[in-house]
Amino acid sequence: MALRQTFSAKEKDSFRRIIETCFRQEVGLSAPLPDEMADLIQMGILDSMAWVSFLRAVETASGISDLASGLNERPASLASVLAALRESSKGPLAANDPQKGLNKYLGTVPVFLAASSSARGSRVVPSEEVDRAFGMPVGKLRKRAGIESLAYASEEENELTLGTKAADDALRTAVCGPQELDWVIATSETHHDYPALAAQLHSRLLARENCGALDVGGGCLGLLNALAVAQSLIASGGARTVAVVTADVHSRTLTPERVAGEFGGLFGDGASAFLLRREENALGGFGYQLGEFLFGCAGQYAAAIRVAGKKGGGLEVQFEGEALSRAAITRMEKVIAAVEARSGIARQAVGGFATHQPNPRLLTLLAKQCGVSPETFPPICSTAGNLGSSMCGAALHAALQNAANVEARQRKPIFLVSLGPGLLFGGTWLTPG
Amino acid sequence: MTKLLITEITRMGPAFCVIGLQRENQKMQSVRPIPCSAHSWTYFPHRRGDILECALTPFPGTFPHVEDRVVTKGFRKCAVVREAEVARYLRKAECSESLRGLFECSICENKQGSGAYALPAEARRSISGCQTQNLRLELCGNELRATLVLSSGEVLRDLPVVDRDWLDFVDAALAANRGANRAARLARFLNSQFHCKIMSCAHHFVRIGLTRPYREVCWLMLDTLFPLPKADWLEEF
Numbered sequence: 212m213a214l215r216q217t218f219s220a221k222e223k224d225s226f227r228r229i230i231e232t233c234f235r236q237e238v239g240l241s242a243p244l245p246d247e248m249a250d251l252i253q254m255g256i257l258d259s260m261a262w263v264s265f266l267r268a269v270e271t272a273s274g275i276s277d278l279a280s281g282l283n284e285r286p287a288s289l290a291s292v293l294a295a296l297r298e299s300s301k302g303p304l305a306a307n308d309p310q311k312g313l314n315k316y317l318g319t320v321p322v323f324l325a326a327s328s329s330a331r332g333s334r335v336v337p338s339e340e341v342d343r344a345f346g347m348p349v350g351k352l353r354k355r356a357g358i359e360s361l362a363y364a365s366e367e368e369n370e371l372t373l374g375t376k377a378a379d380d381a382l383r384t385a386v387c388g389p390q391e392l393d394w395v396i397a398t399s400e401t402h403h404d405y406p407a408l409a410a411q412l413h414s415r416l417l418a419r420e421n422c423g424a425l426d427v428g429g430g431c432l433g434l435l436n437a438l439a440v441a442q443s444l445i446a447s448g449g450a451r452t453v454a455v456v457t458a459d460v461h462s463r464t465l466t467p468e469r470v471a472g473e474f475g476g477l478f479g480d481g482a483s484a485f486l487l488r489r490e491e492n493a494l495g496g497f498g499y500q501l502g503e504f505l506f507g508c509a510g511q512y513a514a515a516i517r518v519a520g521k522k523g524g525g526l527e528v529q530f531e532g533e534a535l536s537r538a539a540i541t542r543m544e545k546v547i548a549a550v551e552a553r554s555g556i557a558r559q560a561v562g563g564f565a566t567h568q569p570n571p572r573l574l575t576l577l578a579k580q581c582g583v584s585p586e587t588f589p590p591i592c593s594t595a596g597n598l599g600s601s602m603c604g605a606a607l608h609a610a611l612q613n614a615a616n617v618e619a620r621q622r623k624p625i626f627l628v629s630l631g632p633g634l635l636f637g638g639t640w641l642t643p644g
Numbered sequence: 645m646t647k648l649l650i651t652e653i654t655r656m657g658p659a660f661c662v663i664g665l666q667r668e669n670q671k672m673q674s675v676r677p678i679p680c681s682a683h684s685w686t687y688f689p690h691r692r693g694d695i696l697e698c699a700l701t702p703f704p705g706t707f708p709h710v711e712d713r714v715v716t717k718g719f720r721k722c723a724v725v726r727e728a729e730v731a732r733y734l735r736k737a738e739c740s741e742s743l744r745g746l747f748e749c750s751i752c753e754n755k756q757g758s759g760a761y762a763l764p765a766e767a768r769r770s771i772s773g774c775q776t777q778n779l780r781l782e783l784c785g786n787e788l789r790a791t792l793v794l795s796s797g798e799v800l801r802d803l804p805v806v807d808r809d810w811l812d813f814v815d816a817a818l819a820a821n822r823g824a825n826r827a828a829r830l831a832r833f834l835n836s837q838f839h840c841k842i843m844s845c846a847h848h849f850v851r852i853g854l855t856r857p858y859r860e861v862c863w864l865m866l867d868t869l870f871p872l873p874k875a876d877w878l879e880e881f
Binding site: 233236237259260261262263264265266267268279280282283284285287509510511512513514534537538541542544545 | 755
């Protein structure tokens, strides 16, 4: 595969756009853009805090993670930043940044979402019943979190059955036989059995024996991790067709006996599945192309949520609801801004935001903070609860379904953004094929 | 007269901010001596570990800078304490293992870019010590920044380093008479020998401070990093 050795005109424009966007984030939208050669610190345009903050924002938006160190012994000017961006992007794989390197490499091989599906636990439980079960005042989940009901798995359902159902649907939609699969990639935050979920799905779907099966982690960020792996496998030539499946059954893990209070009551059960392909064929009505991924870990929030097993089968849960809510909103807004800057797609032009949905109240707040319509966030958590790694998948499937209902040329991009304990974060975008 | 063990000397623009430890009964308490007309000193010839005698008067400072005291007479050096001893005393003063405990309030991240801040109305103090599981210094666009992980596992990124001794060390490392590729050589040192020297030091300790309120927030900064840099480390890179 021919790797790009120089930057294109399009790349030059995107560097300027990223610099301008990040600069305005720092100083305000109305501030004039200073002369490119001006030393921003000496001129008093930015203080040293704001300068580093600006550089970090450019790093995130461009995917060039070592940009700031390349600016030592240079003036603190926009011209320096632009030059450093250009220098960083010249290497064959932008060697000092694995994400950018990967993204540049992947950028040459389009990977499409050929089909999607989602499934929920078939038992619909009113939130008041869950309030009672977890020892909370009746009405708390509805009033404080906005959750009307939760989707719980029935006795016959588990991660495997829900995941299989979603995967079967996706395969059918794409008119793809399981023997065409080169990889099954699974993610779940509740399935801890052996054989692992991917292996069980592989057997249940009757994939070829030489089709790989891989489990990836990340909690609620699992779907993005899995999609990034699938994209890499396809782009590297290691696969043509990959199934990504998420499945979570919280109602058997976060039981009232193991977890008291609000935390356990927020979660529901569900699954999602996506079929990724190298070429845009057999698209089943839509075909969205995956964009670049950005990932990270905001460790300052690591203590806001922690779950660990205790002797005797209990769970040690550390859950600081308010702190986690603030962190989730701030971080998702930041990721949306970074995806916006990197993709060049304004958030107002986005047709759907498939984000993690901790609860409906936070989703409304996120829409407000981002200055976009709440209608662009498919409402999953209000009737199903937080579905863990399947949350983003269910939201993405709903966003794709909405897109499939409009004329192809009127379809809009979709932003995919999620979080996981750690605090892990990630984002990407999808554009109509 | 009050005896102050000088523990912090930080660079704040062209001036220096100073903090010392004062013993009150069996408790060690941080005190920030300030001149009567400013928050910092344009000239401060003393060093960390010096014990200075001075006369202090309470200052009706606002939260979170409750440690402020106006110096009415001073400073007279009366003794010197070794670096390891200073760190030992600091462990007995304000300390926290968690982010929230640092200033007894929640810490917010900068929504636009990097850095962390506390709200002045929420923070109960402006200086706190902490043990770190790991620490890294980085030169970022000519600015020295620290990233560290607390005992609780929480991470603080891109804290501006204002420790006078460490900033002097970096200035010396980047001095024009030190030849070519100075920033790259310093970066290599910070990524290699520095880490061993700091993390293996028995009296490794850091103190984190809050800036004065600026645009309604107080930014976190690395006030002190023990061990302090040694001049002969410059020979190593």
